[in-house]
Each structure stands twice: as C-alpha cells, then as structure tokens.
Amino acid sequence: MTFRSIALAAVGLSVLAGPAMAQNYPTRPVTMVVPFAAGGPTDTVARLIAQSMSQTLGQQVVVENVGGAGGTLGAGRVAKAEPDGYTVLLHHIGQATSATLYRKLPYKTLEDFQTVGLVTDVPMTIVARKDFPAKDMKELVEYVKANKDKVTLANAGVGSASHLCGMLFQDAIKTQLTTVPYKGTGPAMNDLVGSQVDLMCDQTTNTTGQIKGNAIKAYAVTTKDRLASLGDLPTVAEAGLAGMTVGVWHGVYAPKGTPAPVVEKLSGALQTALADQTVIARFAELGTTPEPKERATPAAHDQHLRAEIARWKPIIEAAGTFAD
Amino acid sequence: MPPPQMKVPAAGLGIRSPRNFAGGLVLLAIAALALWQIQDLSVGTAMRMGPGYYPRLLAFLLGFFGLVLMAGSVVVHGDGLERWRVKNLVLVLGAIVIFAFAIRTLGLVLSGAALMLVSALASHDLRWREVLLFTAGMLVFSVILFPIALNLPLPIWPRL
Amino acid sequence: MDVLGNLAMGMGVALTPLNLGLCLIGALVGTMIGVLPGLGPIATIAMLLPLTFSLDATGALIMLAGIYYGAQYGGSTTAILVNMPGETSSVVTTLDGHQMARQGRAGAALGIAALGSFFAGCVATLAVAILGPILASVAKEFGAPEYFALMVLGLVGATVLASGSIVKAVAMIILGLLLGAVGSDIETGTPRMTFDIPQLADGINFTVLAIGLFGVAEIIRNLENPEERGVLGAKIRGLLPTWQDIKTSAAPVLRGTFLGSVLGILPGNGAVLAPYASYTLEKKIAREPQRFGRGAVEGVAGPEAANNAGAQTSFIPLLTLGIPPNPVMALMVGAMTIQGIIPGPQVMDTNPQLFWGMIASMWLGNAMLVVINLPMIGLWVRLLMVPYRLLYPAILLFCCIGVFTVNNSYVDVLGVAFFGLVGYGLTKFGFEPAPLMLAFVLGPLMEENLRRSLLISRGDPMVFLNRPISLGLLLVAAALLLLVVMPSVKKRRKEAFQE
The missing domain is CATH 3.40.190.10 (Periplasmic binding protein-like II)
Structure with missing residues (x-):
C-alpha cells in the first residue's frame, strides 16, 4: 500500500505543476485518452478526429491508449487528471453503462466529467x-x-x-x-x-x-x-x-472543473473535425456518420449521457450481470 | 512472493534436500495466498463453473505439489539453499521502481538517468566516469528513438 | 484455381517500388522493435497506424505485416543474446539459444534462427497461397471443445520444457495457470486475485511477466557470479553456423515448419503453441534429450521455424475469413477498416490485388529479413563485447521504456520489478520459469474454452469425447503424459531404493 501513497504523492506533484492559462489554451500538446486498445473501432474514431482537431487547435492532439477494465481504467485516469484541458477522454456508450455495470467505480460518471460533445453513433x-x-x-x-x-x-x-x-x-x-x-x-x-x-x-x-x-x-x-x-x-x-433502437455512441469528456473557455474551444474544434470532409469520408467507410453540429455540444452530450444512464440502469439490473 | 533467506534446520529434521523443502513451503504459501484472495468467489458446479472453481482447483493442486516436494525432500538427497544477494536485488529492483514512479512526471531523461545510475551501483567494478558517459549516450539514443522516431507518448523533460 | 497466375499478379503488386519500400521499412522497423525488449509489435503498429492513413490499403498492410514478422525475427535475437523473451514465441528460444550464446555460439544460434525462419517462411507462404481458402474452412470446424483439448495437449507438453525435476515443472505449470487466472472472470466479470489493484482487472500483462521473470531475474543472477556474467564468459567461436549445425537442424526445421503451419491456421491463436510444440517434439525424439536446455541447436532451429511458419499462416484466418487470430491481426483489421476494406470472407474476391500482393510481399519480406539479419549477426555478437557492467543498465532502461509504453502505465513497470523478484526467488529454489510462461499463456484459453464448451453443450462433459478432433487431441495428450511420467517414476523409484 506504500505504492499507493507514493503514487498519490506523484499525482500531487503533477497537480502542483501549475494550471495553464485558459486564454491562450492550448500551449502544449493535448492528450486524448482512449480507454481501449489501439486499433479497435473506438481508437480509430479517436485518431480520425484527433488529426483534425490538432489542425484547429494549433497543437498536436496525441492519442494515448489506456485500456483495461471495460474502459474504466482510462476513464478513471482522466477523471483524476488536472482539469486544464490538456487531458481529455474519448469514450463510447460504456461511459453510461459502466455507471451501473461497475458497482465499485473509482469515479462518479456524472460528477467527475465535463461533457464536451457527441462524436458519432455506430x-x-x-x-x-x-x-x-x-x-x-x-x-x-x-x-x-x-x-x-x-x-x-x-x-x-x-x-x-x-x-x-x-x-x-x-x-x-x-x-x-x-x-x-x-x-x-x-x-x-x-x-x-x-x-x-x-x-x-x-x-x-x-x-x-x-x-x-x-x-x-x-x-x-x-x-x-x-x-x-x-x-x-x-x-x-x-x-x-x-x-x-440503439447505437454505440461516442463522446469527448474533460475532467470536471475544466474552465468554460477551454471546454468551448475543445467543443469548437470537435465540431470543425466532424464537418471535415476526410473525417466524414472515413466515418462513412466505418459505416457511420458524424454527429451534427448541434449534438457536438457540452449540453447535448450531457443530456444524452444522463438519458442513457437512466435507460440502461434497469436493463443491466434486470440482467443481473455486474462487472465487479 | 518467496520469503527471503529461509533458515531450514536441515540436519535436525532429517531433511535431505533443503532447497526442495523450502521450495515446497513457498508453493504452499502461494496457494494459501491465492485461496485467501478467492475465498468469496462462488465455486458453482463442474458443469456450470463459477468464477472461483478454476482458481480454487489450481490453488489446491499447487499446495498439493508443494507437499509432494516437501515429502520428497525428506527422502531424496538434493541441493542446499542458495544465498540471496540482497544488495544487488535492492539496487536493481529499486532502480526500476524509481523509474516507474518518476517517468510520468519527471520525464524520460531524468528517470532514465536515475534508473541506469542506481542499477549500475550493483556492479562490482563500478567506474563512474565510464558509467556517466555511457548513460548520457544511451539517454540521447533513447530520446531520439522512442518519443521522436517511434512517436511514443513519453514525456522527455519534467512537466512544469 | 490458377495459383501461379495469381501469385504472378501478387508479385506485380508487391514489386512496385513503393510497396517494396514499405515492405523493407516494415521489416526494418519490425526487427528493431523486436530486438528492443518490451517494445512489441502491438504498441508499434498502433503508433504507426495513423501513418498508414495516407497509404493505399495494400501498401499499409504490407508494411504492417512486415513489422509483424520482422518483430518475430528480432525477438529471437534478444532471446538468444540476453535471455529476454519479448514475445510469447521467443520464450522457447531462450532455453537453448541463450545457452548457445553463453558457450560462445551466439552467431551460430542467430544464424540458424534466421535460416530456419526463412525456410519456414517460404514454405508457409506457399501454404497460404495454395491451401489458404481450403484450410480456413477446415479450421472453422474448431470449436471450444477442440481448443480445450489442444490447450490440454500443450500443457502436457510444457513439462518437457524443463530440464530438471518433473514435480517442479508441474508445480510451475500450475503456478503459471494460477497467474493466468488473475483478472476478471470471463463470464461474470468478477475480479479474481487482483488484490484490489485496478490495473490487474484484465490480468497480468505477458510482457511484464516475461521481462521480470526472465530478463530482470537473469540480470540479478548474473551480477552474483562475476565470473559467468552475461555471455562474456565464453570466447566467441565463429559468427556463422557450421555445416554440422545446418545438417543437424535440417530435420527439426522441416518438422517445425509443418507444425507451425498447421497450428497457425487455427483462428483461436493456435500459433502461440507452435514453438513449444516443436521443442517438445524435438526433445522427445532426440537421441540425447539431456542436451536440450544446454545449447542444443535443434532446440533453436525447430521452434524458430515453427514460430515463423505459424506467424505466416496465421494470416489465413485474417485474409480468408476476416477473423483476427491475435491482437496484432486485430490491429490489421483496424488498418483495413480505416482504408475502407471491411474484413470478411469476401476480401479475396473483391480485393484480389490486396490478397495476392500481401502473400507475395510476405515472401519478399522474409527474403529481406535474411539479407538484413545475416550480416547483422556480427554486429549483434559484437554487442556482447560491451562490458556487462554497462550492458545491463542499458537493458533495464529499454525494458522499462518498452513496458511503460505498452499501456502507458507505471504500474506495469512496478510489475516488472515484482516479477523480477519472483523470478529470482524461483530460481533460488530450483524452479524453471519456461513451463510457467507457457501455462500462463495457455491457461486462460483453456479455462475459457472449457467453460464455453460446457455452456454450449448445456453441461454435458461428453462433448469432449463425442467430437472426433477433440477426442483425438485428448488421446494424444494422454499418451504424451504417459511418455513423460513413466521414465521419471522409474527414476524416482530407483533413487528411493538406493537410499
């Protein structure tokens, strides 16, 4: 357990490392955490939009795969990350279902994340x-x-x-x-x-x-x-x-407490990415379409997330399978 | 995890192969640890196995073979216990642990240097000048190779 | 079925300067990451995926395939030189390959590995071209009971990997199975033996276990005995295999190629078994089995051939059924979908250029690897002349970086330290890690297929005996078990009576 306390100390150190100014965000590369293995469908979606968002933001958006435990490990990493917009999460429908599927989730899905926008619905x-x-x-x-x-x-x-x-x-x-x-x-x-x-x-x-x-x-x-x-x-x-009627919807999240101007900038870059012709073409090859601009907003995303958590809760509970 | 340097009263108990006796004890300990971890898991039946069925079976088998080894060590002559070199163990493993905790915040250069220098202490003919030069060279090489050429998401410098 | 015509068309695709270049880049990158311990093809292919966006599908897949088999080549180099298996497949190579290196015959081991792999690669590529579609449909008949029986057979064979006591080998197999059971239960998702560490929810990472158990433990042990540290102990004798080596290796290579080709076709990742199966076979039919584990060239030649043959034929399920048999192939599926090619049984008809071009490029890639690797042997062997006091901190550095980048997780690096300790401890009690590693890989597959068989058969255990393939495999396993146990029982009884 000393490992954990040292780990906490290390996390503490990085928190002290100083919040970036929201106005000139971003000044360094943004990490987009994908909570699944590289090469899967979710990773593909992330890499496609990351490429386009890099151009809009003027800084590299680096995809980092933190796979494991049905996506909850990667999501947990972002939930605990510094809320400065330099660590974001791209997750799919699992973000809504893990809230019920995992009874010992190390984060609170609705309280620890700031929604940025919906991406696509496979x-x-x-x-x-x-x-x-x-x-x-x-x-x-x-x-x-x-x-x-x-x-x-x-x-x-x-x-x-x-x-x-x-x-x-x-x-x-x-x-x-x-x-x-x-x-x-x-x-x-x-x-x-x-x-x-x-x-x-x-x-x-x-x-x-x-x-x-x-x-x-x-x-x-x-x-x-x-x-x-x-x-x-x-x-x-x-x-x-x-x-x-169901789809594997994907959304981008930031840690809760990320300054509003930063979230807006991310959301704007996402909307630009979803209107990008190459992204649209690649999505079509994957058998899906990007979400329209009005769905790629924090508010629409938040509403969808809440609705989906409520929709899946009784179904998962009735099935009686939990992941822990 | 095997306990460090077990002192088995070899001659006293009529143990003819202290190494096997200690090895058997280690297996028993691992089996016990596993059983403790899975005590709450449902076993189910052979036809409809629960999550605990298979690991429990394995833990019992492991314990059984631990006992077989221990029993054999009373009958058949074998090797004695080997000494553990704790200093090397601590230095090499410690270097890795330092790297593990430092890499995300301190970056590749600092944590890599710590890893190489601490582990180099375990060598019996340590030459500082050579080690420092070599470490610097290897770090330059790995910075060029991993974050730059292979584009791996590794921080190079401390994040400030 | 005009195989020759198709192959000629494939050659035409593969020999365009761009595709030839991509094949070479793939083979080079693959060799490099294979040589670097810890850094596997999965992480590298994942990182290079975005680069393939700008290529056409055939070019992208040719490059990724090059990385894949290049890494298999490179992995054996590290296994032989520093006893560090980066891939499941190279665990076996450490057994005799590293012993050969310790005897100053690293060059011979590397050369035999390269030549054996090349031969196997050529044969297996032909097998893919001629038999691919037919074999794939046969392999589809492999259901859960068959895989279970195959894994049982593999585990029985694992006892042969050890050179010491059978009881200890069996104990290590069980420990490996137990370590393989760490993680979430496949049916219910319940965590098992995870000690509440979330990073263990998906089980112990193979690379972490292998690097700790083999590599780190080996370094600590080497530091104890200054006189036999590393490979320096022996003078380097010759850079290439002798004629005698090649003659001894010919038959094992042939057998290994056959075994690897057959196992690689199975979509349930049968290729992992190939090198182990070959090693078991060679040791069992050898006139002096006691030479194995002490630098027997057959113990390198057979498994290396089997490994490379399996690597090639494991493309069959991907190319003909659209089903990825292992994580690397799953990444290739990702690369295909990005390029707008939906993997499936229709790829061969809709994209013949892709299918045949890839097959032709596999052959070219294998030829390139030999050309790259044979001259490199001198360089690798010279690497061993770096004083061990400098070599081992560098090895540790590459291991840690490699392991960290797999999941970007510091916990994985801690795991390396932990398993280094475990590996060191195990050798102190005379346990050998190789059977443990095989059991660790096969265990989850075995449990999964056992429970799946019973689920699908509604709990009827006769399912294993009613199906001819599964029955046959189980019978072979039983026979092998008798073969393994009998001599040891006899020996034990003799020893006990002598007391």
Whole structure:
C-alpha cells in the first residue's frame, strides 16, 4: 500500500505543476485518452478526429491508449487528471453503462466529467449463424422463444457493445437466453461463422463484411433509418422491436472543473473535425456518420449521457450481470 | 512472493534436500495466498463453473505439489539453499521502481538517468566516469528513438 | 484455381517500388522493435497506424505485416543474446539459444534462427497461397471443445520444457495457470486475485511477466557470479553456423515448419503453441534429450521455424475469413477498416490485388529479413563485447521504456520489478520459469474454452469425447503424459531404493 501513497504523492506533484492559462489554451500538446486498445473501432474514431482537431487547435492532439477494465481504467485516469484541458477522454456508450455495470467505480460518471460533445453513433446489427432456421425477425423471435433453452447468444465480453445489445435484445423479447461470452469480437465472430453459436448483436464495423460475404445471416439494424451500406436490412422498428433502437455512441469528456473557455474551444474544434470532409469520408467507410453540429455540444452530450444512464440502469439490473 | 533467506534446520529434521523443502513451503504459501484472495468467489458446479472453481482447483493442486516436494525432500538427497544477494536485488529492483514512479512526471531523461545510475551501483567494478558517459549516450539514443522516431507518448523533460 | 497466375499478379503488386519500400521499412522497423525488449509489435503498429492513413490499403498492410514478422525475427535475437523473451514465441528460444550464446555460439544460434525462419517462411507462404481458402474452412470446424483439448495437449507438453525435476515443472505449470487466472472472470466479470489493484482487472500483462521473470531475474543472477556474467564468459567461436549445425537442424526445421503451419491456421491463436510444440517434439525424439536446455541447436532451429511458419499462416484466418487470430491481426483489421476494406470472407474476391500482393510481399519480406539479419549477426555478437557492467543498465532502461509504453502505465513497470523478484526467488529454489510462461499463456484459453464448451453443450462433459478432433487431441495428450511420467517414476523409484 506504500505504492499507493507514493503514487498519490506523484499525482500531487503533477497537480502542483501549475494550471495553464485558459486564454491562450492550448500551449502544449493535448492528450486524448482512449480507454481501449489501439486499433479497435473506438481508437480509430479517436485518431480520425484527433488529426483534425490538432489542425484547429494549433497543437498536436496525441492519442494515448489506456485500456483495461471495460474502459474504466482510462476513464478513471482522466477523471483524476488536472482539469486544464490538456487531458481529455474519448469514450463510447460504456461511459453510461459502466455507471451501473461497475458497482465499485473509482469515479462518479456524472460528477467527475465535463461533457464536451457527441462524436458519432455506430449502428448495431442483429445477426445469426448462416444456417439458423429463422427467415426474418418475426420468425427469429418466435423461434428463440420456443427454443430458449437451446439458443445461444454470443458477446465479446462483459460491458462490450455486443454484451449491451444482447441484453437489450433479451429485454425486448422478454426471454433469457444462454449467453456465451468471448474475449473480444474476433473469437465471437469466428464461432458465429463456424456455427458454434447461434446469435449475436454487434456493431456494423464488425458485421458488415461477414454479412456481405454471406458468412452470417442478418435480421435487423438498430438505427431509426436503414443504412446505405446494408440497404436490404430492415430497421428494428420495421421488424417490430422498436425498443431496440440503439447505437454505440461516442463522446469527448474533460475532467470536471475544466474552465468554460477551454471546454468551448475543445467543443469548437470537435465540431470543425466532424464537418471535415476526410473525417466524414472515413466515418462513412466505418459505416457511420458524424454527429451534427448541434449534438457536438457540452449540453447535448450531457443530456444524452444522463438519458442513457437512466435507460440502461434497469436493463443491466434486470440482467443481473455486474462487472465487479 | 518467496520469503527471503529461509533458515531450514536441515540436519535436525532429517531433511535431505533443503532447497526442495523450502521450495515446497513457498508453493504452499502461494496457494494459501491465492485461496485467501478467492475465498468469496462462488465455486458453482463442474458443469456450470463459477468464477472461483478454476482458481480454487489450481490453488489446491499447487499446495498439493508443494507437499509432494516437501515429502520428497525428506527422502531424496538434493541441493542446499542458495544465498540471496540482497544488495544487488535492492539496487536493481529499486532502480526500476524509481523509474516507474518518476517517468510520468519527471520525464524520460531524468528517470532514465536515475534508473541506469542506481542499477549500475550493483556492479562490482563500478567506474563512474565510464558509467556517466555511457548513460548520457544511451539517454540521447533513447530520446531520439522512442518519443521522436517511434512517436511514443513519453514525456522527455519534467512537466512544469 | 490458377495459383501461379495469381501469385504472378501478387508479385506485380508487391514489386512496385513503393510497396517494396514499405515492405523493407516494415521489416526494418519490425526487427528493431523486436530486438528492443518490451517494445512489441502491438504498441508499434498502433503508433504507426495513423501513418498508414495516407497509404493505399495494400501498401499499409504490407508494411504492417512486415513489422509483424520482422518483430518475430528480432525477438529471437534478444532471446538468444540476453535471455529476454519479448514475445510469447521467443520464450522457447531462450532455453537453448541463450545457452548457445553463453558457450560462445551466439552467431551460430542467430544464424540458424534466421535460416530456419526463412525456410519456414517460404514454405508457409506457399501454404497460404495454395491451401489458404481450403484450410480456413477446415479450421472453422474448431470449436471450444477442440481448443480445450489442444490447450490440454500443450500443457502436457510444457513439462518437457524443463530440464530438471518433473514435480517442479508441474508445480510451475500450475503456478503459471494460477497467474493466468488473475483478472476478471470471463463470464461474470468478477475480479479474481487482483488484490484490489485496478490495473490487474484484465490480468497480468505477458510482457511484464516475461521481462521480470526472465530478463530482470537473469540480470540479478548474473551480477552474483562475476565470473559467468552475461555471455562474456565464453570466447566467441565463429559468427556463422557450421555445416554440422545446418545438417543437424535440417530435420527439426522441416518438422517445425509443418507444425507451425498447421497450428497457425487455427483462428483461436493456435500459433502461440507452435514453438513449444516443436521443442517438445524435438526433445522427445532426440537421441540425447539431456542436451536440450544446454545449447542444443535443434532446440533453436525447430521452434524458430515453427514460430515463423505459424506467424505466416496465421494470416489465413485474417485474409480468408476476416477473423483476427491475435491482437496484432486485430490491429490489421483496424488498418483495413480505416482504408475502407471491411474484413470478411469476401476480401479475396473483391480485393484480389490486396490478397495476392500481401502473400507475395510476405515472401519478399522474409527474403529481406535474411539479407538484413545475416550480416547483422556480427554486429549483434559484437554487442556482447560491451562490458556487462554497462550492458545491463542499458537493458533495464529499454525494458522499462518498452513496458511503460505498452499501456502507458507505471504500474506495469512496478510489475516488472515484482516479477523480477519472483523470478529470482524461483530460481533460488530450483524452479524453471519456461513451463510457467507457457501455462500462463495457455491457461486462460483453456479455462475459457472449457467453460464455453460446457455452456454450449448445456453441461454435458461428453462433448469432449463425442467430437472426433477433440477426442483425438485428448488421446494424444494422454499418451504424451504417459511418455513423460513413466521414465521419471522409474527414476524416482530407483533413487528411493538406493537410499
């Protein structure tokens, strides 16, 4: 435990290192913490906007991957960072769900962060192994209800987007299935393609290629409107599961107490990034679109975060899985 | 973590392989530590394992093999205990610990220098001039290599 | 199926000056980061990802692939020279490779590693080109029970990694499994044995454990015995392998290539087993197995070939199924998506240039690596002439920087110190760390697949015996267990009777 006290001393030292003047912010590189491993979908989003934000801010925005514990390690690092705008967080929907999923969270999601703006909302798809008997969503729900002891639902681990979407699906059809957790999307998709498991719900970034390659069957997309990349796929509302509209939304956060002018500058740089043609084009390749300007604001982001925490709380509690 | 320098009354107890006896004790201690850490985890059944099933099984197995080693050490002749060189241990590990705590705030140059100089103290033929020159050279090399060429997010200087 | 025509097209793509240059840069960067302990391909590829934004997809992937197999080459260099495995795969290389270096035969070890890897790389690349699509569909049949059986087989083989007592080797395997169980439970997310340290929530980092257990412990031990410090003890004998070395290594390289190619195809990261499997096999069929662990050239040649073959064929699940078998491949998926290519089974048809260009570049990359590495051997060996009193602080510096950059976490660096202490302590009691490392890698996969098998089969344990592949693997494991245990039991009984 002496480690911890020395660590605290070290943190204290860095706090003493002096707050930067808010007016001429930024005068040195800004660290954007991504609480997941490099190369994943969230990291890709961060690196795309960081590049554009660097140009607007006139200082390098450096992406730092602090993976671990479902994103809570990286988020915790930013929650405790100096609120000077030089450390920000890019997190996804997990920021809202970890508030319920982790009962011993080392920070308070609503009190320790200053929202900066929403970034994007990645759609999810409900998919099954290629030889799964159901033809469409209606048949799927009937089949799953009739065979709920046999049907298996894969996910990429506790707290992952596929885990959340799977919970939502079970909640929407009021049926508990056998969930099979994997370490990451790769192995889960592998077993779905190999027909070792039956169902999964995951981001388009992971499923589009397999759907187009006819390696798996798709039933619905969780957005309000159909996707350009998968035009034949009905939305969940069309398929009769309106409550399942969900997306893996991403947002930028600063530590609570960051001066308002700094937050404004960050938010402005984010809005510019989201209007950047290269960013729009890259996002389109990922199967998603940047949030409009009015959503990339601290207020809209804060409202969304609160709504999402409230939405997921009963679902997670009903499922009874917690990450600690 | 193995306890430092165990004094086993080798001859007295009829222990013929003190090293194995002590090794067995260490395994038992690790097993106990693991069991203490997982005491609250549900075990479940073999068919539907809880989080505690697998680690508990391993901890028991580890303890069992610790006992086997200890039992064997009474029967079969073997090696004696080796001495622990605490000075080298403390210097090398201490240098790493200093680096760990310094890197984020003091930067690569200062914490790297501390790491190399403290660990160099463990050498039995220490030549200060040579060590200082070499350390300076290595630091220049690593600053060019890691934060600059490989673009790794490492602070070079103390953050003020 | 016009493989030759496709390969020719691939060569055309790979031989453009830009792609050739990218392949060379990748191989060079990969070798460098492989040589630097602690700095792995994952961190480097992650850092270089933004650079690939401006390249076309094929060029980007060629460069990243170069980094990947370059790092495998470089990793064995560090393992041989300073007993520091930076990658899972090079743990085995430390066993005999570093012993060879201690006997003044570092050049021979490095040369055999390079030549064996090159041969294996060529064969495996051909395997990818000709059999890739077919093999991938077979590998898909590998479900959780099969992986479980494979891991069991691997663990039984792990006992062979130790040169001392079987009981101690088994104890180390169990300790490795226990260390592998640290972290969050896969099904419930409950933390296990994390001592309330949040950084342990995802388990112990491989690099931290390997560098502490092997590298740091080795340094502290070397400082104790001034007379045999480092590799300086022996005079350097020859920079290249002798003809005798090459003759001895030929068969192990062939077997290693085969094993590595087969295991690499499995999308569940089967490639990690390849070097271990090869080492086990070589030691078991050797006429004088006692030479292993004391500088046997077969113990370097076979595993190195297996490792590189596995590294090449592990592209098969990625390229033909769109499924990344390991974290490095997952990064490549990231690079592909950034370039607008959604990985999946259709990539081969929609982007034949990418598929065949990459395969051709793998072969070119392997050739480049030999050309880069053989002349470097002299330089590496000369590095060992740096007095150890200077060498070891520099090694520590590179280790700490490397480990820190993996997660930007000072706790990981503290972990290196802790496992350095553990490693030092273990050797003081005569325990060997190699079986522990293998068990640490395989353990989580084994538990995961065991529990997944039972979940999918609704708790029916017969699932392991009803499926032919899993049954076969378990039978082989049982046979190997008998082979390993019998001689030791006999020996023990003899010893006990002599008392």
